[in-house]
Amino acid sequence: MTHVRTTETLTSDEAAAVLALAEAAGDHDGLPPLSEQTLLRVRHGVRPGAARFHLATEQPPGGEDSGELVGFAFAARTPDEPDSAELVVAPGRRRKGHGAALLRSLTEDAPSAGLRVWAHGRTEGAVALAGSAGWTQVRGLLKMRMRLRGDAHQPGAGAALPEPVLSDAAGERAVIRTFRPGADEQAWVAANAAAFAEHPEQGGLTLEDLHERENEDWFDPDGFFVAEDTATGAIAGFHWTKVHADGAGLADEPVGEVYAVGVDPAWRRTGLGRALTLVGLRHLHERGLPWALLYVDEENRAAVRLYESLGFSVWDADVMYAAR
Incomplete structure (x- = not known):
């Protein structure tokens, strides 16, 4: 079971965990999972109302949440525009529903204007997640x-x-x-x-x-x-x-x-x-x-x-x- 907590601020320990997760995913996939702008927001914080952090941890059935970060998502917020988001799941914790849980959290937390999500590279996992959610491409960055x-x-x-x-x-x-x-x-x-x-x-x-x-x-x-x-x-x-x-x-x-x-x-x-x-x-x-x-x-x-x-x-x- 995935537990997702949404917040506008990260503690220093949470920020360090996100950066470590992103580095591990980048080493595994051969490309960075998060944009430079998102990494800067993780390091330096965000202005109130400008963005949301989504932190995913794993809670075994009948057990206690270990608090270990297994996935992360970030949504930048602009008035009257859809949220612009991206997400990453730890390499060893994929195909367990964490990506889908983060996508649901982003969707439920988005404003009435909606949500758009970036995938860095046309990776198999990103294409599969978008397809399972019924999402289609609306923009491409070559x-x-x-x-x-x-x-x-x-x-x-x-x-x-x-x-x-x-x-x-x-x-x-x-x-x-x-x-x-x-x-x-x-x-x-x-x-x-x-x-x-x-x-x-x-x-x-x-x-x-x-x-x-x-x-x-x-x-x-x-x-x-x-x-x-x-x-x-x-x-x-x-x-x-x-x-x-x-x-x-x-x-x-x-x-x-x-x-x-x-x-x-x-x-x-x-x-x-x-x-x-x-x-x-x-x-x-x-x-x-x-x-x-x-x-x-x-x-x-x-x-x-x-x-x-x-x-x-x-x-x-x-x-x-x-x-x-």
Whole structure:
């Protein structure tokens, strides 16, 4: 029997148990079961009313609940929108109904707008759970990859990256430089909100969210590029790269990520996005990393075509499910 407790706060011991469960599941499945945003919320907490944690423990028939965490779910809450959730079950406790119990808990706790659940990768377990609940895909996030460093089979990989040249329209008005911690935060939050106004996760990042990421071990301002409007000092676009020390399921050594590329709507169709993307990719290539990866909405065909033109190909996908 599964017991699920729902709360808006986690104790330090509960947070540690969730992080340990997520790490074990990631090692077992070969891909992380929880997004970076969820892991940050586990570590740092959430604003009142902004999210809910669901903690699953196992209670044997006629026995006492051991309190050992066997599953976890997280639901981010936005007014007038369906909850956006994800869940994970400990590798040794699967196929015992814990995933279904967490899904029921998420559904019963969701607002009238409903619930949507992310699955990271089209894994057998995620597809089976969604199918058993009668859920269907409502959104897809493509995972794309590009080889940066040659090997015996692709000796020239990475060598063909074009020079990141600004068009005349952009070059006369902008200069690309690295992010300045302590000076650029407010301008970047404004630029990110403008660039991703229609993107529910990325566009809602706050100054607090940025500070949390700046405090992560992986943060490196030398890999965070911004295009500054020389007339106003505003950030016209940016390319934030990230290095995954664990290889992100691609290699047994660090790999790079096109973490976020954004361009202010007023600067679109100037070639600024392509130039910024190339600046970041060349930075990752110069670090000697073997791969670059990225995530992009499969419906964003313009972005998919851009990345394909640079040498990226689809590797896997994250899938968002919802009830019919």
